[in-house]
Structures are given as structure tokens and as C-alpha cells.
Amino acid sequence: MLQLKNVSVTFNAGTQLEKKALQDLSVTVNKGDFVTILGSNGAGKSTLFNVIGGKIPVSQGSVFLAGEDVTHQKEHVRARNIGRLFQDPSMGTASQLSVEENLALAYSRSQRGVFAKAVTKKDRELFADKLKALQMGLEDRMKTPIGLLSGGQRQAVALMMAVLNPPKVLLLDEHTAALDPNSAKKILQITNDLIAKQNITALMITHNMKDALENGNRLFIMNDGRITQDFSSEEKKALRAADLLEYYEV
Numbered sequence: 001m002l003q004l005k006n007v008s009v010t011f012n013a014g015t016q017l018e019k020k021a022l023q024d025l026s027v028t029v030n031k032g033d034f035v036t037i038l039g040s041n042g043a044g045k046s047t048l049f050n051v052i053g054g055k056i057p058v059s060q061g062s063v064f065l066a067g068e069d070v071t072h073q074k075e076h077v078r079a080r081n082i083g084r085l086f087q088d089p090s091m092g093t094a095s096q097l098s099v100e101e102n103l104a105l106a107y108s109r110s111q112r113g114v115f116a117k118a119v120t121k122k123d124r125e126l127f128a129d130k131l132k133a134l135q136m137g138l139e140d141r142m143k144t145p146i147g148l149l150s151g152g153q154r155q156a157v158a159l160m161m162a163v164l165n166p167p168k169v170l171l172l173d174e175h176t177a178a179l180d181p182n183s184a185k186k187i188l189q190i191t192n193d194l195i196a197k198q199n200i201t202a203l204m205i206t207h208n209m210k211d212a213l214e215n216g217n218r219l220f221i222m223n224d225g226r227i228t229q230d231f232s233s234e235e236k237k238a239l240r241a242a243d244l245l246e247y248y249e250v
């Protein structure tokens with residue numbers, strides 16, 4: 001579903017600030033894989049997501065999405081196939097618009113390729129159904145401006161928006177890190193449910209080793225612009241959080 005071939009990203013090449021954020025990185029992620037990603041600050045995790053999403057160009061190498069070479073495809077075109085969540089729940093949602101208008105924006109784009117916040121009766125019923133399944137009472141707050149919701153509620157809607165049109169790849173960049181422990185747990189549970197139900201291919205960056213071990217079927221550890229460990233589901237089950245520290249290079 002996703003393939004990176006010999007991808008390098010160098011920032012400020014040829015200057016004193018030169019930084020190789022990704023170094024000759026090659027990896028294949030299969031359909032339905034749910035990969036958790038650990039690594040120290042600066043290891044290149046967000047850069048990896050930026051390259052997959054087309055936010056920053058590669059210096060070398062290629063990116064393939066479902067077999068198609070998207071290396072030079074623009075970010076907004078790629079966004080049709082890639083869902084992305086960030087640490088800050090306000091990213092990717094419009095705070096003045098209501099829950100249903102935000103959902104309508106995501107839905108209209110996926111269905112008709114245009115942004116429209118008008119909500120039809122049929123859309124509203126669909127959204128209410130999906131929100132109900134989250135069991136957060138959001139189906140009763142569809143007319144509430146999303147900026148008035150808690151971080152957890154907002155992240156739940158952002159997640160729903162990201163998968164309304166099932167993306168080829170879902171990128172989760174520490175999407176529970178800014179939430180209180182209960183909300184984080186709830187969002188992680190919803191994340192797992194949605195990924196499993198729709199067989200979504202997903203990558204999740206986290207700093208929480210327990211979360212990295214307990215979720216997904218594969219675990220990458222990144223160091224210095226490279227994936228230095230790629231643990232399978234079986235290997236992951238045999239690992240403990242304390243074991244993981246030795247894989248962090250300092």
C-alpha cells in the first residue's frame with residue numbers, strides 16, 4: 001500500500017545547518033498494517049510523515065502509494081488518499097464551524113471533490129450514526145461549534161473526518177499526546193476500532209512505549225533518519241517497554 005524507496009531528505013543542504021532528516025530509507029507497508037513508530041526527538045518521524053503526505057519534497061528516492069509513484073504529486077492531490085491527525089486537535093478542523101459542518105466539509109470533498117459545508121438531511125443522519133458509535137454523546141452536539149468541544153471530543157471528530165472516505169494511508173502524529181489520560185485512552189480505542197473495521201493502513205507516531213507495544217501489528221523504531229528496528233507482530237508481543245530503551249541510539 002505504501003512503499004518508500006531509498007528516500008533521503010536533507011534540510012539546508014550545503015550550509016552549516018545541513019541536516020539529514022531521512023537517510024536512504026526504504027520500507028514497505030502492506031494493506032491493513034497498523035504500524036506504531038517510536039524514536040527520540042529529531043529522529044525523523046514527522047519528516048517521514050511529511051514525505052508520505054507530500055508536505056516536503058524528497059531530496060532523493062521515491063514514494064509509492066498503492067503502486068502509484070506519487071513522489072512528485074502535490075500535497076493537496078495526495079491528501080485525497082491520505083488522512084492525517086496531529087497532536088493539536090485544532091489542526092485539520094475549522095473551529096468556528098459546527099461538528100456537522102466540519103464533517104460535511106470532509107464528506108463533500110471525498111464524495112464530490114469540492115468543499116461544501118451545507119449539510120443535507122441524509123448526511124446528517126449518516127454523521128449522527130457514525131458519531132453515536134463513538135459513544136461520546138457527540139451525536140447530540142452536531143450543531144456545536146467544534147472549537148467549544150474538549151480536546152478529546154475534537155480529536156474524535158477529526159478522526160471521523162479522516163476516515164469518512166477511507167484513506168489509503170492514515171498518519172497519526174502523536175494524536176493522543178495532548179489529551180488527558182482518559183481521553184487519550186478513548187481516542188486510542190476509537191482509533192483501533194476504526195482501523196480494524198475499515199481495514200485501514202495506518203502509521204502512528206507515539207512517545208508512549210506501552211501504546212506502541214499494545215497497538216498495531218508492527219513497530220518501527222527510528223534513529224537518525226533511519227528505521228533501525230522493524231518488529232513484527234510476534235516480536236512485538238515478546239517485547240516489554242523496558243526492553244525498548246536499548247534500541248534508542250543516543
Ligand SMILES: Nc1ncnc2c1ncn2[C@@H]1O[C@H](COP(=O)(O)OP(=O)(O)O)[C@@H](O)[C@H]1O
Nearest residue numbers: 011019021039040041042043044045046047048
Ligand atoms: N523544515 C525543516 N527545516 C530544517 N530542519 C528540519 C525541518 N524539519 C525538521 N528538521 C530537522 O530534521 C530532524 C528531524 O526532525 P523531525 O522529523 O521533526 O523529528 P521527530 O518528529 O522524530 O522529532 C531534526 O533535526 C529537525 O530539527
Ligand SMILES: [Mg+2]
Nearest residue numbers: 042045046047
Ligand atoms: Mg515529530
